[in-house]
Amino acid sequence: MIEIQSLTKRFGDTVVVDDISLTVDEGTISVFVGTSGAGKSTLLRMINRLIEPTSGRVLIDGQDTMAIPEDDLRHRIGYVIQGYGLFPHRTVSENIATVPRLLGWDKKRIAARVEELLDLFQLDSGEFARKYPHELSGGQQQRVGVARALAAKPALLLMDEPFGALDPVIRHKAQDDLLAIQRRLGTTIMLVTHDMDEAFHLGDKIAVMDQARLLQYATPAELLTRPAEEFVEKLVGTAERPFRLLALGKVREAVEPGAATGKPVSASATLREALSQLLWMGREKLPVVDADGTPLGRISIGGILAHGRQPA
Numbered sequence: 584m585i586e587i588q589s590l591t592k593r594f595g596d597t598v599v600v601d602d603i604s605l606t607v608d609e610g611t612i613s614v615f616v617g618t619s620g621a622g623k624s625t626l627l628r629m630i631n632r633l634i635e636p637t638s639g640r641v642l643i644d645g646q647d648t649m650a651i652p653e654d655d656l657r658h659r660i661g662y663v664i665q666g667y668g669l670f671p672h673r674t675v676s677e678n679i680a681t682v683p684r685l686l687g688w689d690k691k692r693i694a695a696r697v698e699e700l701l702d703l704f705q706l707d708s709g710e711f712a713r714k715y716p717h718e719l720s721g722g723q724q725q726r727v728g729v730a731r732a733l734a735a736k737p738a739l740l741l742m743d744e745p746f747g748a749l750d751p752v753i754r755h756k757a758q759d760d761l762l763a764i765q766r767r768l769g770t771t772i773m774l775v776t777h778d779m780d781e782a783f784h785l786g787d788k789i790a791v792m793d794q795a796r797l798l799q800y801a802t803p804a805e806l807l808t809r810p811a812e813e814f815v816e817k818l819v820g821t822a823e824r825p826f827r828l829l830a831l832g833k834v835r836e837a838v839e840p841g842a843a844t845g846k847p848v849s850a851s852a853t854l855r856e857a858l859s860q861l862l863w864m865g866r867e868k869l870p871v872v873d874a875d876g877t878p879l880g881r882i883s884i885g886g887i888l889a890h891g892r893q894p895a
């Protein structure tokens with residue numbers, strides 16, 4: 584668990600991060616959004632002490648980060664930035680092995696970990712292990728950057744605009760891959776983005792910042808249905824609200840008894856995906872199946888729309 588307590592940063596007379604407190608639960612993703620210059624990157628960099636706080640504390644699993652030597656702290660916290668910061672004269676393997684090597688792991692353990700990560704990130708070892716960063720596509724570099732940050736099994740992964748340089752299609756795939764890997768490894772992640780779709784897609788919780796202050800820190804659904812301030816409502820996108828709510832809900836939550844004909848919808852699909860399928864196919868209802876193809880009932884346009892309304 585990460586506890587941020589009254590964290591403040593001033594540069595001269597300017598307050599860049601103003602008395603921010605929040606807790607990130609273990610194994611969850613917290614996403615930081617807000618206007619440019621709101622202080623998101625500064626907040627993130629105070630966690631691994633790339634920037635020293637003016638006041639306040641950060642506790643990692645109960646331990647004050649000021650009590651941890653800086654090197655140890657950076658080994659315990661993975662850091663991924665836009666542009667990935669890969670070492671250009673080191674191969675993919677050597678890049679991924681950076682922190683385990685600094686930690687003095689033996690060669691066999693490092694090699695096994697590099698293999699494991701290449702596999703996890705779907706980078707064929709024979710093809711990629713000995714390549715240099717400039718020989719990789721942007722998406723591949725991004726994966727190596729995240730693999731490197733995860734190499735020593737960090738207690739926390741900080742990500743500052745990690746997908747900012749990727750085109751929309753690869754970006755979506757990279758987000759899905761990160762989610763799958765995060766769920767599998769149980770990594771705790773704090774991620775900064777400008778992209779609200781990304782925030783809603785990835786965040787267990789979303790922190791909204793404006794002018795150095797934290798306006799709201801809540802689940803995506805709470806942010807939509809109970810925005811703390813007008814700024815939050817605007818940032819979330821008033822016109823997008825019902826669709827974002829539907830994207831958070833799953834088909835299994837809206838299954839109705841009865842049969843329907845047509846191409847079945849998976850119970851694990853989002854309500855937004857199901858609505859899209861119904862509209863596109865010109866159907867009022869479609870059958871729902873679980874992962875094994877077992878019929879569970881049906882889903883209807885009316886049933887889905889009820890989930891996109893403002894709660895009473």
Ligand SMILES: Nc1ncnc2c1ncn2[C@@H]1O[C@H](COP(=O)(O)OP(=O)(O)OP(=O)(O)O)[C@@H](O)[C@H]1O
Nearest residue numbers: 594599617618619620621622623624625626775777
């Ligand atoms: N070393 C510094 N000295 C003075 N001011 C700084 C310094 N670093 C950052 N700032 C200022 O602090 C404010 C917050 O910057 P920060 O990069 O944390 O914001 P951000 O929310 O991450 O912005 P963006 O979304 O544009 O990346 C900005 O106004 C920036 O100019």
